[in-house]
Amino acid sequence: MGPGPVNADPRVLRALSTPLVGQYDPVMTGYMAQTQALYREVFATRNDATLLVDGTSRAGIEAALVSLVRPGQRVLVPVFGRFGHLLAEIAQRAGAEVHTIGTTWGQVFPTSVVEEAVRRVRPHLLAVVQGDTSTTMNQPLDELGDVCARHGALFYTDATASLGGNPFEADAWGLDAATAGLQKCLSGPPGSAPLTLSDRAVEVVRGRRRVEAGIREDDDEDVGEPIGSNYFDLGMVLDYWGPRRLNHHTEATSMLYAAHECARVLLDEGRQKVVDRHARAGRAMLAGVRGLGLGVFGDLGHRMHNVVAPVIPDGVDGEGVRGALLHDFGIEIGTSFGPLRGRVWRIGTMGVNARLDTVLTTLAALEHVLRRAGVPVPPSGGVDAAADAWAEG
Amino acid sequence: MGPGPVNADPRVLRALSTPLVGQYDPVMTGYMAQTQALYREVFATRNDATLLVDGTSRAGIEAALVSLVRPGQRVLVPVFGRFGHLLAEIAQRAGAEVHTIGTTWGQVFPTSVVEEAVRRVRPHLLAVVQGDTSTTMNQPLDELGDVCARHGALFYTDATASLGGNPFEADAWGLDAATAGLQKCLSGPPGSAPLTLSDRAVEVVRGRRRVEAGIREDDDEDVGEPIGSNYFDLGMVLDYWGPRRLNHHTEATSMLYAAHECARVLLDEGRQKVVDRHARAGRAMLAGVRGLGLGVFGDLGHRMHNVVAPVIPDGVDGEGVRGALLHDFGIEIGTSFGPLRGRVWRIGTMGVNARLDTVLTTLAALEHVLRRAGVPVPPSGGVDAAADAWAEG
Numbered sequence: 001m002g003p004g005p006v007n008a009d010p011r012v013l014r015a016l017s018t019p020l021v022g023q024y025d026p027v028m029t030g031y032m033a034q035t036q037a038l039y040r041e042v043f044a045t046r047n048d049a050t051l052l053v054d055g056t057s058r059a060g061i062e063a064a065l066v067s068l069v070r071p072g073q074r075v076l077v078p079v080f081g082r083f084g085h086l087l088a089e090i091a092q093r094a095g096a097e098v099h100t101i102g103t104t105w106g107q108v109f110p111t112s113v114v115e116e117a118v119r120r121v122r123p124h125l126l127a128v129v130q131g132d133t134s135t136t137m138n139q140p141l142d143e144l145g146d147v148c149a150r151h152g153a154l155f156y157t158d159a160t161a162s163l164g165g166n167p168f169e170a171d172a173w174g175l176d177a178a179t180a181g182l183q184k185c186l187s188g189p190p191g192s193a194p195l196t197l198s199d200r201a202v203e204v205v206r207g208r209r210r211v212e213a214g215i216r217e218d219d220d221e222d223v224g225e226p227i228g229s230n231y232f233d234l235g236m237v238l239d240y241w242g243p244r245r246l247n248h249h250t251e252a253t254s255m256l257y258a259a260h261e262c263a264r265v266l267l268d269e270g271r272q273k274v275v276d277r278h279a280r281a282g283r284a285m286l287a288g289v290r291g292l293g294l295g296v297f298g299d300l301g302h303r304m305h306n307v308v309a310p311v312i313p314d315g316v317d318g319e320g321v322r323g324a325l326l327h328d329f330g331i332e333i334g335t336s337f338g339p340l341r342g343r344v345w346r347i348g349t350m351g352v353n354a355r356l357d358t359v360l361t362t363l364a365a366l367e368h369v370l371r372r373a374g375v376p377v378p379p380s381g382g383v384d385a386a387a388d389a390w391a392e393g
Numbered sequence: 394m395g396p397g398p399v400n401a402d403p404r405v406l407r408a409l410s411t412p413l414v415g416q417y418d419p420v421m422t423g424y425m426a427q428t429q430a431l432y433r434e435v436f437a438t439r440n441d442a443t444l445l446v447d448g449t450s451r452a453g454i455e456a457a458l459v460s461l462v463r464p465g466q467r468v469l470v471p472v473f474g475r476f477g478h479l480l481a482e483i484a485q486r487a488g489a490e491v492h493t494i495g496t497t498w499g500q501v502f503p504t505s506v507v508e509e510a511v512r513r514v515r516p517h518l519l520a521v522v523q524g525d526t527s528t529t530m531n532q533p534l535d536e537l538g539d540v541c542a543r544h545g546a547l548f549y550t551d552a553t554a555s556l557g558g559n560p561f562e563a564d565a566w567g568l569d570a571a572t573a574g575l576q577k578c579l580s581g582p583p584g585s586a587p588l589t590l591s592d593r594a595v596e597v598v599r600g601r602r603r604v605e606a607g608i609r610e611d612d613d614e615d616v617g618e619p620i621g622s623n624y625f626d627l628g629m630v631l632d633y634w635g636p637r638r639l640n641h642h643t644e645a646t647s648m649l650y651a652a653h654e655c656a657r658v659l660l661d662e663g664r665q666k667v668v669d670r671h672a673r674a675g676r677a678m679l680a681g682v683r684g685l686g687l688g689v690f691g692d693l694g695h696r697m698h699n700v701v702a703p704v705i706p707d708g709v710d711g712e713g714v715r716g717a718l719l720h721d722f723g724i725e726i727g728t729s730f731g732p733l734r735g736r737v738w739r740i741g742t743m744g745v746n747a748r749l750d751t752v753l754t755t756l757a758a759l760e761h762v763l764r765r766a767g768v769p770v771p772p773s774g775g776v777d778a779a780a781d782a783w784a785e786g
Binding site for chain 1: 395397398399400401406407409410411412413414415416417418447448449450451452455459474475476477478479481482483485486487488527574576582583584605606607608619620621622623624625640641642643644645646647648651719725728730731
């Protein structure tokens, strides 16, 4: 019940143990094509260039940034938590001229503030985290595509922590690139990064085309300056996933099976129903921690559905409470980073864990641990409030 | 029975479906520490800095090269197949001044030729593939560590295709860095890259230290110019695997389970016994394809134990034979790249597939497919020769 990775869906665990097939076996290339189609639905996009990057979520982020941004180009990152800092750092290492705007942790950016910065910086790319688990905030993205279109910027978001559990509309929001991971609301293991690129983004990537020596044909011409990474060269990755099936990496078979099944689990339940279930579980957990008398961090009008940050009461050893929950009750909740370190816990309700029983069990255990830590908590205050909130639907 | 990925060991498939735990759960950090200890044995090293890079084999290569080489430093790559070209390309993208030496495909380099080039180029790093599946050749590495020591170069090898099935001695051979994958002789899925760094290599990596904004403490100072990648910054990866457990990526839990079990499977059988089994299966397959009257590509005095390249007979449609083997017999063998495209097949005997029954079944099927393709093949010529070679031990 932490901010992720969380428990995987049993169907995904079973998919992981599927026997391997060769990378060019028609069964494998068929699974790859199916996986692309499934993630088009998950991202709500018609982008042909929808695929997996073989690595954890930040591998997806780095692939997007290093492939879309040339050294010296301007990137604007609105930073509202730890993962905004990460986007800025990855863009800096890719040689970009990075500009950031900041806000107090626990807040998101109004569209007008982002637009003002876009007007001032004139970035090649706007890079924004959607849900930043470090603060539990969910940045509204629905108006930022228009902002980018008005100012000629590419629009990229990292939706690792939010995708599946919160509304997400790649095409309707005008996104040029989005990346994610499996280990949050998609109920899968970390280690595979779904990614989608608009046609405009593909055009940018194709402006720096390479085919590796050793497999290139006579008519493969170099285009532009090479991308500063081979592994994250999305042009090469596209050539591998595309009809030419030009070998790049060897697709991570078992993680592909997992990603494939994560999407099927989500789409079998239904995209909107999964978001609704996360919203309901998130409301119940929020009501529950308040019912225990705890404060809650951040602007609750812009919180992620899938993680909440109860304030650690004065005088309570936050790590001691986490340890007791883990060792005595088998329930993991999260610590926090940077300015919030030691100030809040982070409790997740995501993926297969966004359920009534997990919410109530966590609150029941937390109640006992807090009482033993000397915090005056109302008997059943958390469980009752959460059950009531859940019952409201 | 291709050049990899091959079938995974059933124990590894089962490990993949183990339920997830949180990344800082003591169970998880315990598995991480065990995995490090296991791969020290697999690589035959005492290097503390032994861990997994979360990505396919080429992610491990890129992590090693981008972390060990600064822009402008010289890298020498002896190229004897496709994967030598890959090392050169990755080093180039990392900004290195790359020098290559070449040889005919199907040959390896004598030590004296490498030393002459090291003397001339004075590289910061010598980067050599051990087993290059594109040509089936296995470059001797045992004298190159001394060459590097004499000329002050770091010594790196990519052992993806060879590790486990061929002798490998990281410390005894004076290696500063080595990378691998699971999908060849280790009987696991692609998507995790074991890596080891000598203390000298760690010192080079630590010369460019960064801690991310968002998680850094007041006494975390920047050292040197940053490495040109966040994901592949081995200093950060070491801080995550090391005692400070500084968050970087989220370790790919299921792939860690797989890597852990791959090493246990190998070490349970015994390092030398696994090499011997690969040597025996390789000899049997070589005898078998010759027993069918096929030529074999390359310098057989320096072949990898785990892959052989039969020459496609004149007038035979190589892809047609591969298709018949796959669709009619359920056996995959490999095609080839670059100058060997259409000239040879590649047949693997590696990992759990390095067995008598897989060798004989493949040869029996190949005999029938070749005969139907009009090639005059001696009845049981392959099976008999392979069985005899296997019996010799």
